[in-house]
Amino acid sequence: MKLLVQDIKSYISVSDNIFNQSFNLSLIHQVITAYLSGARSGNQSQKNKSEVSGSGKKPWRQKGTGRARVGSIRSPLWRSGGVTFAAKPRSYDQKVNKKMYRGALRSIFSTLIRQNRLIIFNNFTILQPKTKILLNELKKISLKEVYIIIEKINKNLFLASRNLYKVSVKDIKSIDPVSLINFKKILITVEAIKKIEEILK
Known part of the structure; x- marks a missing residue:
C-alpha cells in the first residue's frame, strides 16, 4: 500500500x-493491560501481626x-496493631x-492509517530547543495534540516538547501502545516508519 508524505507531497x-x-480488539486489550500492569510500582509494604x-x-x-x-496488643483489632492482610512488595x-x-502494534498502526490519524513527514525537526518554535511548526499543520515518532531522538525537538502536556516526542525504541491509542494524531517520519516496518515483520 502507498502512504502520502505530507511535507513533500509524495507517496x-x-x-x-x-x-x-x-483491528484485533482482544489482542490489543491484552497487550495494553500487560503494559499498564507493568508500569505499577508494587512497592507498598505494611506490617502484619508478627512484624509490628x-x-x-x-x-x-x-x-x-x-x-x-x-x-x-499487636492484634489487628487494636490501634497500632498489625494489618490483617498486609500488603507486601510485588511485581x-x-x-x-x-x-x-x-x-498488537501492527493492528494499532493499521487502524491509525484507516482513521487518518497517522501523519507522515519526510523530516520533522527544529533548529533551536524552544517551545514557541515547536508550537509554530505544529500550528502550520494544524496540530495541537500530537505524538511525534522519530528514528532517533532530536535534542532540540525533545527539549522543546517537555513543557507541552499534549505533545510527546519519542524514538522508535520508546513507543508504547497506550500512547498510540490515546493521542488523536501521530506524526511519524519516513525513516521511523521504515524502521518500524523492519521491526514488525
Missing part, C-alpha cells in the same frame, strides 16, 4: 502485512475481668511474548 510504499491488518513492635505478653487474664478476651508484570506485542 511511499509500505507492507500490507504490517500496515493493513484488521509490642510485647507478646497477654494484656490481662482470660476470665474474670469483664473485658473481652485478648491474646496480644504486577504480565508476560506478553514478542509475537503478540508485534501483532
Whole structure:
C-alpha cells in the first residue's frame, strides 16, 4: 500500500502485512493491560501481626475481668496493631511474548492509517530547543495534540516538547501502545516508519 508524505507531497510504499491488518480488539486489550500492569510500582509494604513492635505478653487474664478476651496488643483489632492482610512488595508484570506485542502494534498502526490519524513527514525537526518554535511548526499543520515518532531522538525537538502536556516526542525504541491509542494524531517520519516496518515483520 502507498502512504502520502505530507511535507513533500509524495507517496511511499509500505507492507500490507504490517500496515493493513484488521483491528484485533482482544489482542490489543491484552497487550495494553500487560503494559499498564507493568508500569505499577508494587512497592507498598505494611506490617502484619508478627512484624509490628509490642510485647507478646497477654494484656490481662482470660476470665474474670469483664473485658473481652485478648491474646496480644499487636492484634489487628487494636490501634497500632498489625494489618490483617498486609500488603507486601510485588511485581504486577504480565508476560506478553514478542509475537503478540508485534501483532498488537501492527493492528494499532493499521487502524491509525484507516482513521487518518497517522501523519507522515519526510523530516520533522527544529533548529533551536524552544517551545514557541515547536508550537509554530505544529500550528502550520494544524496540530495541537500530537505524538511525534522519530528514528532517533532530536535534542532540540525533545527539549522543546517537555513543557507541552499534549505533545510527546519519542524514538522508535520508546513507543508504547497506550500512547498510540490515546493521542488523536501521530506524526511519524519516513525513516521511523521504515524502521518500524523492519521491526514488525
